[in-house]
Amino acid sequence: MDRLNLNVLQQFWAIAKSYWSGDEKWQARGLLLSVVLLLLAYTGLSVLLNNKRGALISSLSAQDEPRFWQTVIVFIGVLVIYAPLLAAYTYLRDRLSLQWRRWLTHRFVDNYFSDRAYYNLHILDTEIDNPDQRIAEDVRSFTQESLTFLLVLVESVLSVIAFSSVLWGISKPLVFFLVLYALIGTLVTTVIFGKPLVRLNFEQLKREANLRFSLVRVRENAEAIAFYRGEERESNQVKQRFLDVFENVQRLLVWELNLNILTNAYEFIPFVLPALVVAPAIFAGEMEVGKVSEAQGAFIRVFFSLNLVVARFQALTTFGAGINRLYTFAQFLEQKESNQASEEQPRIQTVEADSLAVEHLSLQTPNYQRTLVEDLSVELPVGQGLLVMGASGCGKSSLLRAIAGLWNSGKGAIVRPEPNQILFLPQRPYMVLGTLRDQLLYPNTHLEVDDQHLKQVLEQVNLADLDERFGGFDAQLDWTDVLSLGEQQRLTFARLLLNKPKYAILDEATSALDLSNEEKLYQQLQAVGTTFLSVGHRSTLANYHQSLLELSQDKTWQIKQPVAIGKEQSELFELPSTN
Template identity: 35%
Template sequence: MQRFNLTRQFFRDVWYLTKSYWQSEEKKKAFFLLGCIIALTLGVVYMLVLLNQWNNSFYSALQNYDAKKIFDELIHFSWLAAIYILLAVYSYYLQQTLILNWRRWLTTRFIDIWLQNKTYYNLQMFGKDTDNPDQRISEDVRQFVEMTLSFGIGILKAFCTFASFVVILYNLSGSLSFTFMGKTWTINGYMLWASLLYSVIGTYITHIVGRKLVKINFIQQKYEADFRFSMIRLRESAESVAFYRGEAQEGSVFKQRFKMLLDNFWKLVNKQKQLVFLNSGYSQIAIIFPFVVAMNRYLTKEVTLGGLMQVASAFGRVQDSLSYFVDMYSSIAQWQAVVMRLTCFGHHMHDVYQQAERFHVERFAAADVVEVNNMQINLPDGKPLLENISFTLHPGHNVLIKGVSGSGKSTLLRAISGIWPFVDGKIFLPERDKLMFIPQRSYLPLGTLRAALNYPGNKPIDDTELIYLMDLCQIGYLKDKLDLEADWSHVLSVGEQQRLAFVRAHIQQPQWLFLDEATSALDEDTEANMYSLLQERLQQTTVVSVGHRSTLNKYHELVLRLNKSTRQVTLEKL
């Protein structure tokens, strides 16, 4: 990350990100498109060779005032230009098609990896080295695909152009003779060597000036994403910020992050300014350079005007192909930063998964009980939270989990559900679709209220039953908004969201229902109503609750007490 350096490791990273698509089920289609793009690119290079030859014929005709030849060559040029345009347009079209297919496949793959095995959750909780996974999946994947294909085709075109024009330039250059130290020296194809020397010097100077661009681009992408994310956070927590009157603090955070963004951007601008200055001078000198070095042969009539123009054109093509690195330096630096971000993201997801694998939880299927044997729950730093805990919960006996703050009540539920990775021991559970976990603040997806009520949408329900359940859970006044799309997490109060979660429980009718302070925002009467409904309508459901209110005692038969000092758990009757 320190500087521009196309090392072997960098190309291994590019291959690591690239190979999956080209070895996937879409590889035949991808290679077909790539083959067509390569063929069209070679066709474009061939047309450049023909246009170079046309330069000689046309300008020679101009020099000789040959009117018929001039008009014939103009018609010839029209055909060459039309074919060139056709090849260039379809080359672009097929490249964009391949980019879209590749981006779609790679984005889907990253999303699948991000979602599988709760990786998104583990990265959020424990992946401190990964920032803004949303940007990496959306923006970085797009840039990687576009740049990788663009540079690959660009390098191919530059190589083919160089191979095609190097012989032409060598043959047209003739020889340069001069006397040095009393000896006559002759350089055959001197314009070719001048072109090589010009390009090498320009490439070296560009590398010296722009090698710090990778680090600056990498940091800029991070600051841009952090600034955008901070504003998203405010939007998601607008009500809380408004209650706290935290506008000044939030504004300070925004401005500080924006200042960091701007400071780094100015570093980027200054470095880009140096490159623009260098590239502009380099390209402008390249226009007259071939005329300067070939002018002597023209003035001595060794070549015609057409020959001079063909030499200049060939020199320009060779110089352009050799200067590809100079022209694309800034973009290549950005490409390297994108590759690093995506590679790090992939490695971090793998590391989080491996970190979780270090802990060994044996999970067994059980017919109807929830049993924990010799379980130890640790904090991310390795310190034990609960040690050597064992208990068995039987159906039909509701359980209330109690303990002081920080004793591990919610973490115990996370361990049982399988989303807390730092766990050792054995767990016996019924099938996953017989379990339902409701957190203190349930997730509400974007979309219609109907979709939010039936989330995750694996159990169909007709509108009559749905409205009836909404009435029972005291949110029936929202029934006319079932098909309204909104960000319901901001539209509904926390209390409404908790009552909505109970509607979900009645829809799913799980065998085991785990409630993590799921009524904390409800008054005692509403809480009592919610628990009474569970007892009346879900008589086959065993409820396991985390809560502090004594009013919950009458809805449970057992209490699971967590002792923070001894890190032990006891199961006893209420």
Template identity: 40%
Template sequence: MSTQVIQNQSLTNTSSGFTRFWENVKAIAGPYWYPTNLNGRAFSDVIQAWGMLVLLILLIIGLVGVTAFNSFVDRYLIDVIIQDKDTSKFFSTLSLYGLGLLLITFLTGLTKFVRKKIALDWYQWLNQQILEKYFSDRAYYKINFSSDIDNPDQRLSQEIEPIARTALNFSATLFEKILEMTTFLIILWSISQFAVAFLLTYTIIGNLIAVYLSQELDKITQEELESKADYTYSLTHVRNHAESIAFFRGENQELNIIQRRFNHLFKNSESKIDWERNKDIFNRGYRSIIQIFPYLIFAPVYIRGEIDFGQVSQAVVACSMFANGLATLIDEFGTSGRFSSYVERLADFSDALETVTKQPENVSTIKTIEENHLAFDDVTLQTPDYEQVIVEDLSLTVQAGEGLLIVGPSGRGKSSLLRAIAGLWNAGTGRLVRPPLKELLFLPQRPYIILGTLREQLLYPNTNHQMTDAELKEVLQQVNLQNLLSRVDNFDTEVPWENILSLGEQQRLAFARLLVTRPSFTILDEATSALDLKNEGNLYQQLQETKTTFISVGHRESLYDYHQWVLELSQDSSWQLLTVQDYRNQKASITKPATNTQIQINESSKDKPQ
């Protein structure tokens, strides 16, 4: 009874797994081959893709047809040599046979070329669709907080191309080999019906074994993809944090982490090798039996004079083609495990990108209004998971050209308020009034350094903005980076800036962007924390000269000199808004020690043993 239950559960899991796999394939392939969205692929592109697919099908049919025709030419050629012994017939038949081989060679090359072109076009389209989802509505940012998707960079760079390539290879190979096997079975049927019956029975048994082998290989392949992604990420992590690791002398710990992940990858690879060994032994043995089979069947018949030698040769060729076709199909089914893993991971990734960009139902969000000023109106801000309140009932307005400094204990949500202004976090209630995001410039504590030239670094994010070299040099002079040009040839030199610039230089480079862009509103999250007071003062003075409205987060008392207002956040989600002078007075009254207390401490210290 229990065995029956287990078998039923296994069948159910297999059925549901196949259904889920098929749904994932349709979700990935459907928009390319059968677009239903009006904003989807252009009709001309769809027609071109189908035209290439029809061409591929015709080429495969032609290839199989010429191969089958050449088997008859080969049979006739052998009869001419053995029976007719006619030289003129021999050369004419050999010429026809050679022409067939030449045509087979040409069709084989053209078929592979068309297959790769279709796969490349599909890959390009699929990659573009996923990238658009990834960058749409800041999904690349939100997915780090709202999803358990691992290694999105590897899924984008390494796991999209194999889907298109493997799908085309598998489909084209399946069609070609089934057509080829069917064609040669018909040829074999004309010679011996018993041989066809044997091959069909043998094929069914072989496919059942192949399916069993491929199912276990699917699980191993999925684990291999995940462990390979983890291993690759650990190496990238070391490269991105090389200086920190060097300061901490953490080489041994990093090596242990990388080695641990590699060991996991190694074990998966060992398991895969074991299963591939079983598959290869089965595959080779399967083909060997088919190669022996025609001699057992047709040699006695030829000896008895019931068929000629040309038919024996054609039967051997037919069985060999059938065996090769079947072996190729078994190999393709073996790679289907990797294909299904890629499809599942890409489908999960695509679904996660759509999920994180959807507005949650039955939850409250801060209403955002775009106007040419900045204000909080009774705003209660929460973390994206709604588990913690950051600030309650915040109401304030930042006047044009003024500066607001946000202070408070670490971890109390100072940077979270900036995320709310930027539209990254909106969990909570109330109303936020802010200018359009294109008029805001954000300067974080660790500036974002792009992969590009010095000119692109300075113009970012408006890299289409035009400025002369002289103007850019003046900007570098203003932020005390005039010596930066001595390290490179010119403004159009591309080097790994993140590695050659110190954190202080990176922060000054970020301020240079501010002077280039001259936004109406600027957000600074401890943007001068790595600078000395002189450089900090120089940058904030230039910031004030731009007449921009700005909000800063910081701990230094020196920042008070450049702001008009201070917003202090407290541990209990409360807040207070004061002028800079009132805040200084309040802080001074709290920190100033009482005279009597000081005298009492000095007196009591006399009684303590020295």
């Protein structure tokens, strides 16, 4: 988007129409109508106040005391109504903005998590940066600024209608001059400043988001940075991203300086012109002195109503840039087919059944630039375990992504049960925001499990005192920080024992554990009768699986019988415990 044009309005309506024609349309329209009616009453009272202000000056000039006190009483009476009316207008406007934000945020969040759009955005090459900022900040700005500009426009139309009639009765030439003057100012401002200001504001939103993202990464990876002593590198990166913000703001300030020079000079004339026009009639005794104040007030209200684009041009360009960011994000989320590879590219087929197998699978990366495995066929017998091994980068974790349905680039078929019958333990344990109970039951946190059973499962994974250490199962902490990596892996194993899926997929799920803990966890898994597939490098994993799939860097594969490791040999693989 390079300038303010009809394309911005089309993008705006594409985002906004769902709310105003959706399930909450009558409530939204009712609130909007109430706000407009209050605005209409506010405008009418403004006209009356402007008239009484002129009458006040005229009565003072004529030394007409009865008229003066009568005008004061009317003025105060209008203000008594005016103040609560304006407060009610502001309240209803902000309430409508808040309800619209809630609805639109829910819509974006639903689409963000639908069909794993959040994951596709992560793995695909797109220009959509910082989706968190677009949902949290851009949606808020969109709803607030939309209503602000809409109501300012309505107010401007009402003011033009109401005050033009006042102005017309005082001086007709003023009205013609005013319309021409406002049109010229709007045209000049839009043509000269439109394109660069929209571009710079769009870039500013992006760079500010990048700066926040770099600071969030430091917070989330504080320990790793400290171990690496990477403070200098991280500090330089944050400073560089701030420098990007700083340089863009510098350019923005130069354009705003030029715009302010133009608008300040442009907006000065309306304060002087009405007095110049009515002065001859006042000097001739044909018009009261108060008409100067009344004409000036009406002229300024009409002028700034017609001058809406010039007066709010900087805010409009920022708003236009935000619309573009939100629109491109909405397009990505709502047109999921375009986010996938072209229909001409081969796709892996998924067949739902009561078993887990791959048939003639050739797996490729999502961008189809690399083939990882060719013509793989293997079946996982019920109640048994399959171990997948191979050199780093040969496609072990990628195979799990394909089984999970995250990747579908390639050929062949994956036979798998319903998704709720499979539980995946990814290589990096995921600790949710919530209580210890939520950690244990995730992803099915709605399950009702008593504390005694939770305690029993913690004992099974060698975390018997975990609830006592942190104040019970309803304690809420940052579990990634308070638990070691080994504890996190054991906690995710507890999820398997509580959710009791028919199938479990484990990607390096015991890599941070000592061998005794690893053995205990796999024994618990075998005891509940879960069929499982594991990815790992440790030779000791062969003890818990009935078959071995070995992948090679040259895309070939072979099925082997795993060689069990005796207790004496396993001591060679023993690693220090990570608690």
